[in-house]
Amino acid sequence: MFNAPRRMGGAPISSSAFLSSPGLSSSGYNDPLASSTPVPGHAGFGDVDPWSAVPSPARSGTPRGSVEEIREGITANTSSGREGLNGLINDPPAVYVSLFDQLEPNALGSVSLASVHRLLSTSKLPATTVEKIINLTSRDKSSLTRQEFFCALALVAYAQSSPAEDDDISIEKLSASLPHLPLPDLKPSSSSSLPSPTNHINNDNMLSAPSNGFESSDINHPITPxxxxxxxxxxxxxxxxxxxxxxxxxxxxxxxxxxxxxxxxxxxxxxxxxxxxxxxxxxxxxxxxxxxxxxxxxxxxxxxxxxxxxxxxxxxxxxxxxxxxxxxxxxxxxxxxxxxxxxxxxxxxxxxxxxxxxxxxxxxxxxxxxxxxxxxxxxxxxxxxxxxxxxxxxxxxxxxxxxxxxxxxxxxxxxxxxIPSDLDEKLGILRGNLPVILGSYQKLVVLAERGLARLQVHSGDSSRIAMSLQSIGETINKSCFRCLPENNQGCSLCQGVSNGLGEIGESWTRAAEEDEKRVTVITKHIESLKSTRDLYLSFRDLYIRHDKLSKDNVEALRKKVDSRTKKIDSLKNAAKPGWESEVDKLVAATDQDNSSISNSLSRRVFIRACMWHELSVVHHSRQAAQTTLGWREFTQDQIHGIKQLESVWEGLKERLEGMPID
Known part of the structure; x- marks a missing residue:
């Protein structure tokens, strides 16, 4: 699932990168559910592993405001302007870096669209301007990379320093104003960043103690020699x-x-x-x-x-x-x-x-x-x-x-x-069912990752819905004949509707933030699923190693011993001159082979003990604990997330009671 070419997170971004808007491209994404059964005898992750078996869909472009105009104006942008924008993005002011860190970027170095929208909303810029800035810089539907975020901040600074009547924000104008660009005026708060949800396993860990929200940090049993x-x-x-x-x-x-x-x-x-x-x-x-x-x-x-x-x-x-x-x-x-x-x-x-x-x-x-x-x-x-x-x-x-x-x-x-006498039968039961179990777990992983991708897109779409609603709310007053400045009076109906749309947009923003929290939860749950899948993959590889490495030459050595024994008896019966020394050599070789046979037989028993231990102690306990604790935690977090989302819309329902109708 990692074979699709993607832009490096730390690579420099030129201004022309922001001027282009790739369209929705089709990818050769095949349904992994159709071929998730492992290949017998293949060690490692094999065909059930998404590393090599499932190509990921190519990223699609995001609709942007005035894309055609920007593309037409690319030739007007000077080379020095592009270098200036690159310099700002690759070596930003300290406040840019501080704002980026406050939004808690994920492991890929991106920040969610919901948190960026929350931050830019404190700029006191019109909602239409904020929406345009995000559309210009966000190449992904649900997040902004580090460079895209810095470009968005630069556009905010440019918009704040421009006259109020100048609402034509573009990359070209930003590049031209870079030598004298001020710092953006933003007021980040605790709501700008998305706190991690509570009651989840610690940092991708596959298991943790279920007490106090399954937090493994509560366990402290140091091991010393x-x-x-x-x-x-x-x-x-x-x-x-x-x-x-x-x-x-x-x-x-x-x-x-x-x-x-x-x-x-x-x-x-x-x-x-x-x-x-x-x-x-x-x-x-x-x-x-x-x-x-x-x-x-x-x-x-x-x-x-x-x-x-x-x-x-x-x-x-x-x-x-x-x-x-x-x-x-x-x-x-x-x-x-x-x-x-x-x-x-x-x-x-x-x-x-x-x-x-x-x-x-x-x-x-x-x-x-x-x-x-x-x-x-x-x-x-x-x-x-x-x-x-x-x-x-x-x-x-x-x-x-x-x-x-x-x-x-x-x-x-x-x-x-x-060691049970029917160990081979017990091992055979698991071995026969491994392909089905591995295929099912791989389907779970793929489906969970699909759901995660949809949730990330939904979070970004929720933020865009909020921006559009706020833009509509601002525009309503400007388009009403009773709210024009020359009338010297406002329209209570339009003002009430505008305020109501603002409340709706704020609720969609909060919903987007709740989706981001659920993204964290589901990401950790996918790691839990993969940990259990890895357990079964490990047993599959153990079977392969056992078939290959458990073989010995006991039978061949026994044949040699029997042959030497007959030869010794023959030499003793013949009693030819010098037969004693030849018999001594044969006896020494026989003793050595008997010792090898004894060691090999002991190794056979030890191997069976190991296989029984791995089956009855390690595998049996872990498959139960990992499955039970993982789904308990996921269910608890889902309940928490649903309650939080319910509170968002319940609060909006109460506030909309005062929104005017006529």
């Missing part, structure tokens, strides 16, 4: 300085938890008797939250970095590149091939702001999935990734062990007995 006294059946390999050291052949007793990969935790999966540990119940109450934000400054020409910060690790924020996330996933796949591991979003050269924001959210979902996995969260490489300030130099000087966990972790008899 050696702080755990819980018994973790999977953390049996002692580590030193984050790397593996020789492990013992037996598990520690209860209350003697080891530090797995240099970082300890309390995510035990089974007790020593093989019963599911009740400490896993309510895991969502003690989630670790890692925030991933885009660093505006690039490294070199195109390398983008991300600010990564955990709420439970005291190291503070660190900066990471996309390649660092790839390194981490590669380490985890080699160490834990039979654990649930989320896929990473793709890489793209010359990515636009929309793609970068979508990838940032996907990286955030990835790292939060990993840090809240009961086994992966204690990995040493993960801890270094989240805490090491000089990560690139650390990687160059440190050799990281990628030994598979089955080579150092051993199961006790109780844990082996906890």
């Amino acid at each position: 050696s702080a755990s006294t819980a018994f973790n059946a999977w953390d049996t390999a002692p580590r030193e300085n984050g790397f593996q050291i020789p492990a013992s052949d037996t598990l520690p007793g209860p209350g003697q938890g080891h530090i797995s990969s240099g970082y300890s935790g309390n995510g035990s999966a089974f007790r020593s008797d093989g019963i599911v540990d009740e400490s896993q119940l309510g895991y969502w109450k003690k989630l670790e939250t890692v925030d991933v934000t885009l660093i505006p400054e690039k490294e070199g020409w195109f390398l983008q970095k991300y600010r990564v910060e955990s709420d439970k690790r005291s190291s503070g924020a660190v900066s990471r590149r996309y390649s660092d996330f790839v390194w981490l996933l590669d380490c985890l796949i080699k160490r834990y091939p039979f654990r649930l591991l989320p896929a990473l979003p793709p890489k793209r050269i010359g990515a636009d702001a929309t793609f970068l924001e979508s990838r940032r959210k996907a990286l955030r979902r990835f790292i939060n999935f990993v840090v809240n996995h009961p086994v992966l969260k204690d990995d040493g490489a993960l801890n270094v990734f989240l805490t090491e300030p000089s990560f690139e130099s650390w990687r160059k000087r440190t050799k990281v062990s990628t030994e598979e966990e089955s080579s150092s972790k051993k199961l006790n008899p109780a844990q082996e007995m906890a």
Whole structure:
């Protein structure tokens, strides 16, 4: 859904860009609902992922006032004028930047049309002038980019400094007046910006504790090395300085938890008797939250970095590149091939702001999935990734062990007995239904994103309705024969209707602001849907890795052992000179093969234990918690939004009772 070419959010905008008005263009947008079934055997996001499977519709143009006149006058605009407008937009006065920040721009660097309209309404300019300024600068139906907003402020300043009778606002006149352009006179208030709705998950997080509005910030369970006294059946390999050291052949007793990969935790999966540990119940109450934000400054020409910060690790924020996330996933796949591991979003050269924001959210979902996995969260490489300030130099000087966990972790008899005999059948049930579940979740994501796009357009249209109503209200008095200045008296009927239209326009503005709040809610709900979808995608990829990596050569080794045994017996019976040394060699090779067979059989059991753990503990609890908490929160926010919108129109209904009819 990110394949459509789009203008970079930070690219310079020339005055000619504002003089052109692209028409509504058709795009090759195909319905993703018709092809949302994943391709079997394809790892990663695959065809169910909107990164590559669903092209996004091209942006359509917005109707503008006097577009033809502006295009005809483009040749009259001097080159120096264009450079002056570019200079103002790319290096604006401090007050421009301050006003932009007060409107709380989104992650794409845009501000909503509703908040811009609210701000420009304080300029004391006629409503028709404000509407024309927004139409001239807003290329999108629902928002303004940073450069478009600065151009709108410059037009406001020009209109405020022009004579009252001069209502011909244009880009050409603005360019000509730039050397002496004053600052705009605006009075931003708290209503100019759109506060985030309450009771929502924190910053795109997939889950949070449901108490007090599901806010995860209320949870504070810091994890420190050696702080755990819980018994973790999977953390049996002692580590030193984050790397593996020789492990013992037996598990520690209860209350003697080891530090797995240099970082300890309390995510035990089974007790020593093989019963599911009740400490896993309510895991969502003690989630670790890692925030991933885009660093505006690039490294070199195109390398983008991300600010990564955990709420439970005291190291503070660190900066990471996309390649660092790839390194981490590669380490985890080699160490834990039979654990649930989320896929990473793709890489793209010359990515636009929309793609970068979508990838940032996907990286955030990835790292939060990993840090809240009961086994992966204690990995040493993960801890270094989240805490090491000089990560690139650390990687160059440190050799990281990628030994598979089955080579150092051993199961006790109780844990082996906890593996159900019909595990293959249980795994097969989920495997057979994965295509349907993934297809359905992808449909939910696509439909939610469609609804989000419609809501954004509706918010912009509501703002435009408000502007048109206010313009009509101003024009009514000017067009009434009884309200002309020479009559020295006003028309109460026209004045009442004008005031009523102003009230209606104000209500439409408030409705647009409420829509913007709902956009925030639905955006976070889409992230919740994607987090659950990622869970199923992770299990699909786990099946693929299991089919590929669980194979061993036990049968071939057994045939070799049987062949050597027969040969040894034959040599002993023949009793030829020097047969003892040849038998010794065959016995040594047989012992080595028997040891390999024993290790492989132990690995088979360990793999089955891992698959059972991921199915019964990780997947089973998370699919329930993520689904339930996500929809509870969405429903709560929807109720809140509907009540707020109802209050807008109820208040308007009361005020319109006094609007005159005759």
